[in-house]
Amino acid sequence: SSPTSSPPSSSSPPQDSHFIGKKEDIVRARRVTRLVNGCRDVLVLYHQGELHAMDMRCYHSGGPLQQGDIEEFNGRMCIVCPWHKYKITLVEGEGLYQAVEDPTAKPLKTRWRSKGIKQRIHKVTEVNGDVYVTLNSSSEAYESDTYQTERYRANQLKS
Ligand code: FES
Secondary structure: OOOOOOOOHHHOOOOOOEEEEEHHHHHHHOEEEEEEOOOEEEEEEEEOOEEEEEEOEOOOOOOEHHHOEEEEEOOEEEEEOOOOOOEEEOOOOEEEEEEEOOOOOOOOOEEEEEEEEOOOEEEEEEEOOEEEEEOOOOOOOOHHHHHHOHHHHHHHHHO
């Protein structure tokens, strides 16, 4: 092989990504929060061998997801918001809820349903033990965007 050959692309972080920390530190802490690119509070968490990143404040009312438990519902890993127990899938940011199948049936039977994607999920990349986040810049509006504005942050600091 020629000495000038460039390293495999996996050895450099994506261009628009932001360094979050060393993987070993994130694995140890389980969760870290960062203000990414000076504009977005992101929660990066490690669970069962996987890294995930999402908006830090819950889409419902801005609850601190970094303090939520992780549980499985209907076969899907979710973070459970500590404020009102909303369940958000780690991979897609979907809001899950239990719906009554048939209100006339006894006993009542419920099944898990999705409210759609509510929490903005960001991309995590690991390069040589370093963890990077690429903000999800989709122009689609997510409800969690409400709690990422300058105005919301300023009000938080005041209170
Ligand atoms: Fe998260 Fe209400 S703020 S469930």
